Amino acid sequence: MCEHAITNLELKIKDTKLGAMYLDEITPAVLGAYRDSRMTGLEKVTGATVNREFNLLSHVFNTARREWKWxxxxxxxxxxxxxxxxARDRIPTEDEIGRIETALGFDGDPISTKSQAVAVAHRFAIETAxxxxxxxxxxxxxIVGCVAHLPADITKNGMKRDVPLSKRAIxxxxxxxxxxxxxxPLFGISTASLDALFRKARERACVEGLTFHDSRHAAITRLAKKLSVLDLARMVGHKDLRMLQVYYNESAADMAPRLD
Structure with a gap:
């Protein structure tokens, strides 16, 4: 199991009723209550997040049952x-991006404010995923040449990743x-500040239903037209290739010219 994911789960359950219980005290009802608290509590998470946590818990319980006989x-x-x-399929249009950048005070020149840093970060996200x-x-x-070497402790899956940078990204x-x-850090802004400033700019720009994370979907959609699924998975940090199949939806007619 990924050490990064285990640590995150440990932090989530440590201060809950579940974290104080012995293995043989944990019943389906206890886990059901934990599931509900994760999806309706103050730090509300998605069903996908709960499923990932349950996958880890399942591994723990199965190891305790099969190998340790506990x-x-x-x-x-x-x-x-x-x-x-x-899955979200929201992709920002160029008009929406431009309006948000205007709301953030970015005009394409070198920046001097945190709001402008958010605008550059958004464009950078669309370039790099x-x-x-x-x-x-x-x-x-x-950053070495045209590659950003991301250490394991900052990536979502806890694995280091090398991200190729386009000329525009540089x-x-x-x-x-x-x-x-x-x-x-180069951008000089925290994730919390980035999120808050982006949401405020989005509201001022009258752009509905867009999140900063939608830039990743936009990037992967564009990159899928340039990279093979294996190369794209390495770039964006997906270990399960099935998560990327939705981006490779060309018809047989689209693929036919490439066969000759």
Whole structure:
């Protein structure tokens, strides 16, 4: 199992009733209550997130049952899993991007404010398919030539990743001011501030139903036309190729000319 994912799950359950219980005390009813609290609590999460957490818990209980003989049955087998929501397919138009950039005070020139940094980060996300947290953590010495080397501790799946940078992505980085400290993140903004400023700009620009993370969907949609599914998976950090199949939806007629 991914150490990064295990650590995240440990932090989530540590202060809950579940985290204080012994293995043989955890029943399907207890796990059902945990599922409901995750989906309706203050830090509400999606069904997909709960399913990932249950996959890890299932591995724990099955190991305890099969290898260690600590329990007779796994309580996860009798818990109803939430249905994953349909994947978002929202892609920003150039007009929407332009309106948001105007609301953020960005005109394409080198930047000097955090709002402008958000605009550059959004464009950079559309070029690279990097997540907001990865962009906000990006440091100068991680970039070698035309590749951004992301360390394992900032990626969602806990694995290091090399992200190729287009000429446009490198140009966007050139609009950022030099950090005061060499080890400081290039964009000089936290993920929370980025999210808040983006949402405010979106409202001022009268753009509905768009999130910063939709830039990743836009990027992957564009990159799928240029990269093979294996190369795209390496670039964006997907281990399950099935998650990318939706982006490769050419018809047989579209593919036919490439056969000759």
């Amino acid at each position: 329990i007779a049955t796994s309580p996860t087998t009798d818990v109803r899993r939430p249905k994953a929501a349909a 990097m997540r907001a947290g990865e962009i906000c953590a990006l440091k100068k010495d991680w 140009e966007l980085l050139g609009l950022l001011p030099t950090p005061e400290k060499p080890a400081a």
